[in-house]
Amino acid sequence: MYTLIFATNNAHKVQEIQSLVGPDFKIIPLKEAGIDIDIPEPHDSFQDNASEKARTIFKMTKQNCFSEDTGLEIEALNGAPGVKSARYAGEHRDFQANIDKVLLELKHIENRNAQFRTVICLIWENKEYFFEGICTGHIATEMHGAKGFGYDPIFIPTGSDKCFAEMTMVEKNSFSHRQKAVTKLFDFLRHK
Numbered sequence: 001m002y003t004l005i006f007a008t009n010n011a012h013k014v015q016e017i018q019s020l021v022g023p024d025f026k027i028i029p030l031k032e033a034g035i036d037i038d039i040p041e042p043h044d045s046f047q048d049n050a051s052e053k054a055r056t057i058f059k060m061t062k063q064n065c066f067s068e069d070t071g072l073e074i075e076a077l078n079g080a081p082g083v084k085s086a087r088y089a090g091e092h093r094d095f096q097a098n099i100d101k102v103l104l105e106l107k108h109i110e111n112r113n114a115q116f117r118t119v120i121c122l123i124w125e126n127k128e129y130f131f132e133g134i135c136t137g138h139i140a141t142e143m144h145g146a147k148g149f150g151y152d153p154i155f156i157p158t159g160s161d162k163c164f165a166e167m168t169m170v171e172k173n174s175f176s177h178r179q180k181a182v183t184k185l186f187d188f189l190r191h192k
């Protein structure tokens with residue numbers, strides 16, 4: 001059994017990843033590890049932000065851990081909101097305000113291609129490893145569904161006609177960026 005601290009304060013991410021974990025892994029979210037800090041994400045790449053989060057927790061705990069940094073990259077907005085996805089409409093990290101801003105910016109734009117990108121940083125026995133997952137799709141013209149979090153009500157993955165927010169977690173996982181990156185992480189650990 002592998003035990004790993006998951007360096008995140010995002011309960012939705014924890015739920016999605018927990019549902020993918022087999023019996024050979026135990027994932028401990030920060031809250032459960034008794035750690036209450038807001039980890040900085042100051043960099044302009046997902047990799048550097050993921051590394052910052054994992055290193056911060058490794059320094060505190062000296063235990064194997066992983067983090068992930070995710071963002072929505074919209075082609076017509078030159079990759080924005082990207083690493084700024086959480087705070088696109090301001091420091092208050094408001095999902096609805098972020099969605100409103102994206103829909104407004106794409107109002108008269110035909111190219112609605114977008115993708116979610118997740119980069120996981122694993123610190124395993126003091127060494128750093130990275131795993132990436134991408135989910136391509138497009139941005140809907142209005143919000144649909146109430147499940148999930150973040151930009152899920154406006155993102156339609158390739159191969160579906162539904163927004164992530166209209167899907168069960170199992171269905172979202174069958175397409176998602178996070179699932180792809182996590183599968184790579186678990187495959188790596190199983191072969192250690």
Ligand code: ITT
Nearest residue numbers: 007008009010068069070071085086149150151152
């Ligand atoms: P941690 O850093 O504590 O892990 P966070 O919420 O700050 O949590 P990120 O910086 O990785 O996480 O995520 C940035 C934002 O991207 C997040 O707040 C959501 O708005 C959005 N996001 C991430 N994953 C998403 C997903 O699967 N579906 C929809 N939106 C997502």
